[in-house]
Amino acid sequence: MRCLGCFDDIELDANTTNFQYLGRIDESLDFAVENKIAEIYCTLSPEKSPYLYELAETAEKQFIRFRFVPNIYEFLNRKAHLDFVDEIPVFSLRSEPMNYATAQIKKRIFDIVISTLVILFILSWLLPLLAIIIKLDSQGPVFFRQQRGGKNNKGFSCIKLRTLSHVISSDATVQVKQGDSRLTKVGSFLRKTNLDELPQFFNVLMGNMSVVGARPHMLQHDVRFAGLENRYIIRMLSKPGVTGWAQINGLRGEIKETFQLTKRIEHDIWYIENWDTWLDLKIIWLTIQKMVIGDKNAY
Incomplete structure (x- = not known):
């Protein structure tokens, strides 16, 4: 996987992110289409910014997969293991394959x-x-x-x-x-x-x-x-x-x-x-x- 850069409504400098700043969020989809991007990862909360759902649906119509990355560090400030109970995501402090x-x-x-x-x-x-x-x-x-x-x-x-x-x-x-x-x-x-x-x-x-x-x-x-x-x-x-x-x-x-x-x-x-x-x-x-x-x- 190769990351070409990131988009944010606040302009980011080299000290803020390890990725190249490419523009505002509403410019991300056009960039993805023009550069034949396969996937977009969004670290923003769609509940706080509902327009992201619309952006995700538009991306899928262009055959671009739109994935949300939850910020677990809001309540868990260490490495964690993700599992599912039915369809509910559950975080635990460690992987336990014997469990x-x-x-x-x-x-x-x-x-x-x-x-x-x-x-x-x-x-x-x-x-x-x-x-x-x-x-x-x-x-x-x-x-x-x-x-x-x-x-x-x-x-x-x-x-x-x-x-x-x-x-x-x-x-x-x-x-x-x-x-x-x-x-x-x-x-x-x-x-x-x-x-x-x-x-x-x-x-x-x-x-x-x-x-x-x-x-x-x-x-x-x-x-x-x-x-x-x-x-x-x-x-x-x-x-x-x-x-x-x-x-x-x-x-x-x-x-x-x-x-x-x-x-x-x-x-x-x-x-x-x-x-x-x-x-x-x-x-x-x-x-x-x-x-x-x-x-x-x-x-």
């Missing part, structure tokens, strides 16, 4: 298929083996359950393999640090390889989680992080994931500084606004790669 019923069905089927395959062909033999190794390495249960924040901030019981020498309670707020003395030898290996996350595929099958999404945090951390970052709660618009866009971009592990939280939230929100099945497949593939080659932030 549509068809997308939710597609993602749920994807989650069921992937989690079922993982459980049947990997966990069916790997979990018993890891359970024996964990039991031989340290005392305590094989599995670790903890309340985490889910979609719409609803808590759920997240299942993981135990990696600490002592089972911490569900209200603990101490994140695992690099070189943490609570880590068992087997637990350190499990965390570095992400194998401790595998039981979460049962959470996926039950519908508490998705294969891909923002990683769930402890409930106390959700409260604290929401107080540090206003956008934090946005990441809970979708189900938490076993892996996510932030994690494959190196944003995992302990959050020591506010900027680390900010970057993680930015990536989580980007995923929500840009989701599709191919993106999920890409994230899964990159997660497998990181499991093989290792991640410096995995501890």
Whole structure:
């Protein structure tokens, strides 16, 4: 698309517009006909200037499409997403492709298929083996359950393999640090390889989680992080994931500084606004790669 210029009843100079000023509004149609213009875009309100409707009808008789551009900045001073409810235009603060019923069905089927395959062909033999190794390495249960924040901030019981020498309670707020003395030898290996996350595929099958999404945090951390970052709660618009866009971009592990939280939230929100099945497949593939080659932030 190439814009030849603009028309306004007030003469505009170069400091006012990026386009060449071509004349008054009533001269626009003659210019469009003479220069074989395909489309005219009008940013003025037809309700305040009713003659614009007549101008639009005259333009269409000349096979020139006349389009009105609403000024949403009168009530919304940021980037917005346009959608329609029946024939009513509706603006929202962001695009949410997962919010549509068809997308939710597609993602749920994807989650069921992937989690079922993982459980049947990997966990069916790997979990018993890891359970024996964990039991031989340290005392305590094989599995670790903890309340985490889910979609719409609803808590759920997240299942993981135990990696600490002592089972911490569900209200603990101490994140695992690099070189943490609570880590068992087997637990350190499990965390570095992400194998401790595998039981979460049962959470996926039950519908508490998705294969891909923002990683769930402890409930106390959700409260604290929401107080540090206003956008934090946005990441809970979708189900938490076993892996996510932030994690494959190196944003995992302990959050020591506010900027680390900010970057993680930015990536989580980007995923929500840009989701599709191919993106999920890409994230899964990159997660497998990181499991093989290792991640410096995995501890």
